[in-house]
Amino acid sequence: MADIIRCNLAIIGTGIAGMAASIFAAERGMSVAQAGNTGMLAYTTGYFDLLGAIPASEEGGKAVGVTNPFESLPALLAANPEHPYRFVDETDMRAGFRAVTSFLSDAGLHYVTAESGNFEVPSPAGTLKRTWSVPSTMSPAVNMLADAEECVIVDFAGLKGFSARQIAANLSPGRAGLRSETVKLPGKGGEVFTENVARMLETPKGRESFAEVLAPVVGDAKWLGLPACLGIYRPDAVLQDMQERLGVTIFEIPTMPPGVPGIRIKEAFEEAASGMDLHLFRQQKMVYEGKDGDLFKLRVVGTSVEREIRAERVLLATGRFLGGGLSGERTGIRETVLGLPVEQPESRSGWHRLDYFDQRGHAVHRAGVRYDETLRPLGENGKPLDARLYAAGSVLAGADWMRMKCGAGVAISTAFKAVSNMTD
Ligand SMILES: Cc1cc2nc3c(=O)[nH]c(=O)nc-3n(C[C@H](O)[C@H](O)[C@H](O)COP(=O)(O)OP(=O)(O)OC[C@H]3O[C@@H](n4cnc5c(N)ncnc54)[C@H](O)[C@@H]3O)c2cc1C
Incomplete structure (x- = not known):
């Protein structure tokens, strides 16, 4: 029989959202079990974007570069009302970034975070990129x-x-x-x-x-x-x-991915994990097996010794296609762990626009799970599937991080909000 681990929170995923959620949960004294592989973290430049651009709203239009993310939030939400930032505010964003960057600083990776306006820094190709928080070596x-x-x-x-x-x-x-x-x-x-x-x-x-x-x-x-x-x-x-x-x-x-900045973050987090109330299963998966009374039943798979988890709450931080949280199939886009309904175009023909460079972006990049204002995924009936099931990061519908340059921002701020909602 597999060992059983009991915890306050099971986090499915160890990308930026999963890592950030672990940090926030530790601050709140929660015991955590977490599994996942490197996810998109392996691809990160090291820059933590909050909001770098607002995609065009009309055909033939141009994306607008963002100088100050907080000043531009109303414009982002007016044009993209389904963006996850509708449920997080400036205080959550700043608090989330502060906690993650100070955790990384304590682990030897210092970050410099903008106060008012985005930094402009070189991308791996030498174009200028707008971002919010930058490793101090960059x-x-x-x-x-x-x-x-x-x-x-x-x-x-x-x-x-x-x-x-x-x-x-x-x-x-x-x-x-x-x-x-x-x-x-x-x-x-x-x-x-x-x-x-x-x-x-x-x-x-x-x-x-x-x-x-x-x-x-x-x-x-x-x-x-x-x-x-x-x-x-x-x-x-x-x-x-x-x-x-x-x-x-x-x-x-930064270099083209995969690169050193992602390895640094991953290793710093794994090293710090040994001092936290955290069972971290590296390069392994969690499968959902239903409920045992009030507790979620999950199983960690991927090694000869499988572990059973009994968790009071679950956070889904499984990412998109690269991370493995979403799967693009003939019949549509599927959420891979719980089979949650996915916000997506009606058919595959709606995934992409004809012009790859269309500055409005492609609908497939906004696909993801539906959720309420407390970041609980919604079932088919439009109601939260479970009062203690939450989601964070790029698995949430509505954010095209590629166009909006909001990858780490969505991951960190929604993880912050979800964990805060669990304990408020
Ligand atoms: C090339 C590239 C460059 C980028 N550059 C930047 C940048 O400069 N700045 C920026 O802010 N963002 C950047 N991003 C975007 C950013 O990396 C993502 O937005 C962010 O990593 C999303 O984090 P996440 O935790 O939601 O998902 P992911 O990082 O994809 O993590 C998902 C996690 O879930 C795990 N998982 C999936 N299914 C299971 C399961 N069944 N059991 C257990 N675990 C599971 C995966 O293993 C992984 O650990 C870049 C992305 C790419 C691809």
Whole structure:
């Protein structure tokens, strides 16, 4: 017979929403069982977006960039009344971001969060991206962009999907004094992966040889932009050490996914989990098996020792198609854990518009579970399926995070609101 774990809350999913929910539950003294794999976290740039754009409302229209997310919330909701932000307010958003970023800071990953307006920072392609909270190893890019002194952006021979030349070219119209260089890393023939470089830079010897390779191309530059690779566990300390060795101000630029920023967050969370009242089942799934009296019955599957969970409450934080919470099938979009009704176009032909680049976005990206104002999923009858079942993150209908640049914001603020609703 499988071991039974009893807890206040079962969290299904370990992406940004699941991780944030665990942090909020721990703050409220709840015992938690949680399972999932890396989800979209593996793809994150490290930037935590709150609201970066409002999609076009009319055919042929243009999306509008957002300077101040809170000032733009009414416009977002007027044009997109089904967005999950209708049930969270500025206080929830700020409190959620504060708790998550201070948790990550305590775990060695410092974040710099905007107070009033979005930061503008380089994307992996060198275009400018508006975002709300930025790893402190990336935040110096904000001052670099406002400066005019020489800046060199460096990539590595053998590193795919990150081109210093492309980034410098894309940033150049608005920022003079940029140049690009490619260096060959010591002992690295063939393809280079940033995760391996990051692990190498955890050691002083690795940093010493990295500095020797970089020094000739840095020259007199004031700024140095590198692909996100400055260590896994203590990136601020690695950055500081490299700055001292090279006499230059360094900033990281995210790489194409999967990248080091997601690995950092995942490892920081898993490390901190050992000090929490949390049974964390990494790279495993939970299946729902019904109720045992008032308690939810779930089973953790994926290893030889299966575990049974009896939970007072459940939070569904299973993400969308990449995370596994939604599945696109011939008959439509299905919610995978509980078979919940999914808000979606009537037929597959409504999933996408004809023009891929249509600035209104595609209906498939807004599909998700329906929910009430307390973030409880709704059943077929339009009523909450269970008083103690909640959902958070990208599994919720109504947010096209790709167009609206609101991925981490929806995950963090709805997780905050759902956990608050459980305990209020
Ligand atoms: C390429 C790319 C770049 C992005 N860049 C940014 C960015 O710069 N800024 C930003 O804010 N956002 C970005 N996003 C969006 C952001 O990553 C997502 O919005 C966010 O991760 C959603 O979090 P989530 O927790 O809701 O879902 P997910 O991260 O998908 O997590 C879902 C979790 O549920 C788990 N799960 C599913 N089914 C089960 C089950 N049966 N049992 C147990 N677990 C289960 C999965 O394993 C996973 O752990 C990016 C996304 C992508 C793909």
